[in-house]
Amino acid sequence: MSTDPQSFLTALRLSDSFLPVGGYTASYGLEQYLNEDRIEDGDDLQALLAAYLRRVVGPCETVALANAHGASTAADLETLLAVDERLHAVTMPQEFRESSTKAGAKLCELLGETAAESGPEGGTDLESAFADTVASDDTPGHYPVVFGVVAERRGLSRLEACLAHAYSFITGLLGAAQRLGRFGHTEIQSVLEALGPTIAETCERHVDDEVTAMASFAPLAEIMGMRHERAGRRLFMS
Amino acid sequence: MGYRDVAKVGLGGPVGSGKTALVKRLVPELVDEGYDVGVIANDIMTQEDADVFRESFADLLPEDLVEGVETGACPHTGIREDPSMNLAAIDEFTERHPDLDVVLIESGGDNLAATFNPELADYFLFVISVAEGEDIPRKRGPGVTQADLLVVNKTDLAPHVDADLDVIEADAGEVRGDDPFVFTNCKDGSGVGSVLEHVEREVLFV
Numbered sequence: 001m002s003t004d005p006q007s008f009l010t011a012l013r014l015s016d017s018f019l020p021v022g023g024y025t026a027s028y029g030l031e032q033y034l035n036e037d038r039i040e041d042g043d044d045l046q047a048l049l050a051a052y053l054r055r056v057v058g059p060c061e062t063v064a065l066a067n068a069h070g071a072s073t074a075a076d077l078e079t080l081l082a083v084d085e086r087l088h089a090v091t092m093p094q095e096f097r098e099s100s101t102k103a104g105a106k107l108c109e110l111l112g113e114t115a116a117e118s119g120p121e122g123g124t125d126l127e128s129a130f131a132d133t134v135a136s137d138d139t140p141g142h143y144p145v146v147f148g149v150v151a152e153r154r155g156l157s158r159l160e161a162c163l164a165h166a167y168s169f170i171t172g173l174l175g176a177a178q179r180l181g182r183f184g185h186t187e188i189q190s191v192l193e194a195l196g197p198t199i200a201e202t203c204e205r206h207v208d209d210e211v212t213a214m215a216s217f218a219p220l221a222e223i224m225g226m227r228h229e230r231a232g233r234r235l236f237m238s
Numbered sequence: 239m240g241y242r243d244v245a246k247v248g249l250g251g252p253v254g255s256g257k258t259a260l261v262k263r264l265v266p267e268l269v270d271e272g273y274d275v276g277v278i279a280n281d282i283m284t285q286e287d288a289d290v291f292r293e294s295f296a297d298l299l300p301e302d303l304v305e306g307v308e309t310g311a312c313p314h315t316g317i318r319e320d321p322s323m324n325l326a327a328i329d330e331f332t333e334r335h336p337d338l339d340v341v342l343i344e345s346g347g348d349n350l351a352a353t354f355n356p357e358l359a360d361y362f363l364f365v366i367s368v369a370e371g372e373d374i375p376r377k378r379g380p381g382v383t384q385a386d387l388l389v390v391n392k393t394d395l396a397p398h399v400d401a402d403l404d405v406i407e408a409d410a411g412e413v414r415g416d417d418p419f420v421f422t423n424c425k426d427g428s429g430v431g432s433v434l435e436h437v438e439r440e441v442l443f444v
Contacts, residue, residue, distance in 0.1 A: 178319055182384060184357035185320060233378045235351065 007155035014151060015168040017175065021106040021143075023168065026099035027176040027236035028052070029224035034180045035231055036224075042187040045177055049170055049191070050198050052221065057169055058202035059209070060090055060216035061144040062162045067211040068148030069158045075126050079211075080149065081139050086214050088140040093225030095238035097140070102237075104141040108134050111150055127153050162203040170195055176236060241328040244276075245340040245441045248317065248359030250381050253347030255367040256391035257281065259424035260433065261344050262294055267434050269298045273339040273442070276303040276331040278324060280316050281346045302334055313346025321358035340442060350379025361441040363433070367392040372401040375409040382410075387436050388419035394426070 013019060030048075033039050039048060064087040071079040091097045108131040115127075127149055134141030144165055151161035174188050206213075216222075225238060249257045261277060268275045277299065279291055288306025295304055305327045309316030316324060328341050343359060345352055354362040364385035366374050369392050375382055382388055388410060396403050403421065410419045418436060422429030438444040 175319065178355075179314075179351070179353075180380065182353065182356050184355055185322075186357060233383075235380070 004155055007160070010151065010154040011156055011160055011164045014147065015164040015171075017168075017171065019107075019110075019168075021103045021110065023103060023172045024175065025237045026103070026172065027180070027228075028056075028096055028099065028173065028238055029093065029221045029228060030173050030176050031180055031234070031236045031238075032224040032228040032231055034177070035228075035233055038224075039177070039181065042183060042191050045174075045181075045183065046191045046194055049173060049195055051218065052173070053166065053170070053195070053198050053202045055218040056216045056221065057166050058206045060087065060214055061169070062166060062203055062206040063209045063211065063214040064142065065144040065148040065151075065162055065165055066158050066207045066209065067214075068145040069152045069161050072126055072149045072152035077126060077129055077133075080126070080130055080145065081133065083148075083211055083214075084139045084142055084145045086211060087142045087145060090214055090216055091142075092216070092222045093228075093238070095228060096222075096225050097142075099238040100143045101140045104143040104146040105134055107143065107146045107150065108141060159203060159207050162207050163199065166199045166203050170199060180235065239332040239336045241325045241332065244328065244332055244338050246328065246343060246359050246361075247340060247437055247441055248343045248345065248354035248362035249365060250317065250345040250348060250352040250354060250362060250385070251365035251389075252349065252367070252370060255347075255365045255370065256389075256422075256424045257344050257347075257365045260363075260365055260389065260391065260422070260430070261291075261342055263424050263427055263430045264342065264434060264437070265295055265298055267430065268340065268437075271438070274303075274335060274337050275299060276305075276328070276335070276338055276341040278305050278307055278327050278341060278343045280307050280309050280313055280324070281344050282306040282308065300335070303331055303338070305331070309346060313348060314352050317343070317345045317358060318353060318355050321355045324358055348381065350374065350377060350381050353380045353384050361386045361437065363387045363389050363437075365389045365391055367395070368401040368403065368406060369395045369399045371399075372405045373409075375406055375413050378413050383413055386417070386440065387433065388414060388417070389422055389429075389433060390419060391422045391424055393421045393429070394423045 039045055064083050067083045068080055112131050130149055133139045147165050178188050251257050265275055279288055285306050292301050292304045307323050307327055332338055362385050364381040420429050420432045
């Protein structure tokens with residue numbers, strides 16, 4: 001693991017809800033689980049999020065992120081676009097795709113603008129080329145893919161990048177759960193603490209997967225994501 | 239003694255719905271019933287607001303049982319994701335007044351989305367006003383649907399703002415299922431007795 005201070009700060013920045021990429025508007029189907037009273041307490045929430053990690057975040061998003069990171073190291077735009085396309089194909093619910101691509105586009109824009117202002121250390125050729133392709137709608141620009149590139153370009157190792165992403169995914173959903181349901185802050189932190197080993201285990205398991213291994217199998221979460229499109233109550237975009 | 243040893247009642251709701259007016263009605267009633275009451279206002283812009291509360295309750299409550307908690311322009315966060323400053327204020331209340339029975343916590347004005355952290359409020363009321371539009375209940379905001387008690391205030395204004403109380407009643411019944419709601423007019427006090435009954439029964443176990 002890297003101990004480079006600047007990389008460490010980048011990991012904190014990318015996994016912080018302070019990062020203005022709209023993460024707080026996404027629930028990835030969680031709102032629908034709550035709409036249908038399928039989650040009643042912290043244990044239910046923890047079990048669901050562990051399943052998200054094992055079935056979606058790990059085999060799908062982490063694989064995309066890790067391969068995007070690798071493509072970034074190799075400065076290989078073609079592979080990067082292939083990773084993005086595959087992630088788009090394996091993400092079934094429309095709203096999941098939209099939440100991910102909207103956040104991805106915002107991260108591209110944000111880092112493009114702030115890096116330009118902070119001088120030569122920021123934006124890089126591959127990052128700019130990918131951001132241009134996203135901006136021109138020639139690739140979906142999924143969040144884990146953009147995340148993989150910006151993390152690699154700023155010195156995070158592949159595993160660190162995967163961990164930072166998985167952690168922020170989970171804290172994003174815990175925040176959504178707290179806003180939608182009735183969970184105490186201590187209970188939410190207990191769930192987060194209990195999920196720590198699952199986050200680490202999931203990332204370690206999938207960090208070296210080939211891009212062709214990318215797949216998700218979470219039928220109920222996907223059905224919840226699809227039902228959410230027509231839900232009577234919608235506070236979240238997904 | 240700490241925040242876990244005292245009953246805590248949250249009051250949330252949009253700006254101008256009558257949360258402060260309801261607190262002003264409930265405090266004298268609770269004091270009359272013999273309870274030791276504390277009040278926390280999150281709905282403040284300056285400590286001057288808390289001073290106004292202290293003045294209102296000067297004959298009813300010790301000055302150090304009225305507190306204003308600034309929430310850094312994030313009223314939802316203060317009562318939901320991170321209620322630690324509110325809990326710290328309650329801890330101070332209980333240290334100074336070990337016999338304290340109940341604390342009323344008024345949230346900052348919101349947009350129907352505010353809910354209370356269950357560690358901060360054992361029971362929470364969501365106050366809306368008929369003047370905000372008769373469609374408020376059917377929007378199914380988390381405050382409206384999840385509150386332990388929905389309070390529909392300013393019923394006296396209904397005819398002046400073309401709000402049909404029958405529509406509000408039907409919608410509130412539909413979105414809340416078996417959970418209760420009451421109509422109030424905090425200006426003349428009507429309905430406040432019913433709110434008090436709910437609070438006493440559900441939180442103070444009377």
